[in-house]
Amino acid sequence: MKSLFDSIKINSMISKNRFVRSATWENMTETGYMNEKLLSIYEELAKGEIGLILTGYANIVKEEQPNAGMFGIYDDSFIEGYKELCDKVHKYDSRIVLQMAYGGTKTTYNVGERIIFAPSNIPEKGTGTQGKEMTKDEIKYIVNAFAQGARRAKESGFDGVEIHGAHTYLINQFLSPYYNKREDEYGGSLDNRMRFLIEIYEEMRKVVGKDYPILLKLTSTDFFQGGLTFSETREICKKMEEIGIDAIELSGNLHGKGESLIGESFDEYKIQNEGYFSEFAKVVSKEIKIPVITVGGIKTFEATEDLLNNSNIEMFAISRPLLTEPDLIKRWKNGDKKKVKCIRCSKCRNKDGNYCILIKR
Template sequence: MSTLFSPSQIGQMTLKNRFVRSATWENLATEDGHMTERLYDVYEELAQGEVGLIVTGYANIVEEEKPNAGMMGMYNDSFIEEYQRLTDLVHQYDSKIVMQLAYGGTKTTYNVGERIIFAPSEVAERGTQTLGKAMTKEEIDYIVEAFALASKRAQDSGFDGVEIHAAHTYLINQFLSPYYNRRDDQYGGSLENRMRFLVEIYQAIRALVGNDFPILVKLTATEFFEGGLTFDETRKICKELERLGVDAIIISGNIHGNAASLVGEQFDGHTLQSEGYFREYGAVVSQDVKVPVITVGGLSDIGAIEELAATTNIQYFALSRPLLAEPKLIKRWKEEQRNPVDCERCSKCRTKRGNFCVVYNKPNSRANKKVA
């Protein structure tokens, strides 16, 4: 059997295979971020489908900051009981589950003008053109503490770890970026200063959850535009995160919806690939650090994934859209059924009724109601 189905470790977490459901916004939570029966069904089907590690859709860490409709919440203790039901559900199939935590910031067009949106500096997000409020030191401390408290709630809910979302032009990524971060205090200027916000978040989380609770960090390989975060800087960030004790690093990109059109183009000396858009960046990082590296984006062919596992130090392979089309894809691969994946990469999976494959996999009909 393929080594992709061999057990492995991320920190103290033992995984039965090397496949990850990458964080996927399902748009199925209630208005205030609570679980619904449809959401429980989504996660149960993924666990039944032999996904080794499931990463939740991103959860907001403070009640007043919600970058998308229907996203999960983790901003107070009212979520713990229902998430205990979720983690118990996943664990009964021998899968592991990690909660992704994020502060979206200006990468949003949702309810803009109705709330204060924090940013490192008053620089509009390039895609949304949303402008945020430059954060004071007190506001930075508030968000650092919110990440830590949300992580402790995740631990108390039975999650196997947390993933800090520091990619995709969300708030932490903007602090790392010289384009978005124009600060002249201890959080701006040098890379060491731009990293400070992320480092403080990691250290605050670690102080609350202890040394044995896995903390993963998702990073943008490069920002793919002049003046943005470069891959050389990302490599330095990864080395510092390893030194601090992070348990795994996810290397992603910052080009939602555009990656396929950029395949074959070169950025910072590396080329975007059709099977694993950011695989070249992940392969380099996997040589730089000893902690596990996870690649995400554009993976759908088991043969290509096996080739990546055999020729690089990348240890884990994350998928999203293929699992929307085929939630039990990993089980099929384990059973040596290698026919093409039921995913056309059409990116029509985001709908007002929730995010699901509109071609191959229809949503179930259970009521979208809050569950205690």
């Protein structure tokens, strides 16, 4: 029987257990740089025995910030602050991976004050934000920005990087036939729609080397008619494994709506009460050999352990419950297996930072 407290290897990185703190937008830095409040949050998570911490996403170019309070990784001035962050996390034998993103039109922040890139002239469904269809030179610019962000992450001491290719951010939009209407080599067939993601990965790999972990976050399906389907996501996962990606995190694009959609089917697979997207992850984990991470809706130790032992899913990512209980994994490890205290009210997204309103700040 496999244990949730087994160590697990992702390329050269070894996580001491199978629990992941999924990338969480803290909204606690006005400049994009580390500060004492953020350092304290991450140190507390590491003390809480989480094996792998994924940071909130960092913007890769200065002019593109999808939300207020995001990390930055767009120039070398960020490296010193991140060194301190990584040192604090490593002190407790946790691993930390920097998530990087270009948000694109999945934003209402400072719209009209900046150019926002998109694959095609299609507004994002939720925000209505219109982007500029990218030229090939602009595509190269963003590909290079991801690569240089990975270089800075490695120099900072992060144990790896994660490419955010989910949640209708720019990479996801290139993958999606709804958003990508291009007629050049970046549009049309799935192979063409994957080209942007593949170029990003390959440039990153050139910069960081073959032994440095590069993870990828993908949307299981776009969850709407005409969008990316799960069958296409499965093909993307196989291709990315083939070219060298080290782990895949399968998510959704529901943003707090998971509880209301439990039991509903999308592309013939249901949203689950425990592990919303675990049915999708189960399928992919049978088709590829690299670690598959499921995220969303983890509520009990017993159900998570059951998922581990009745699928090929290797790791389990948690976000909101760790806002309520940063020491949740330590509690479970010490034998207190009660369910998470988080009630999934989604009231943790606040203008002055993301925090659980059920506990004292």
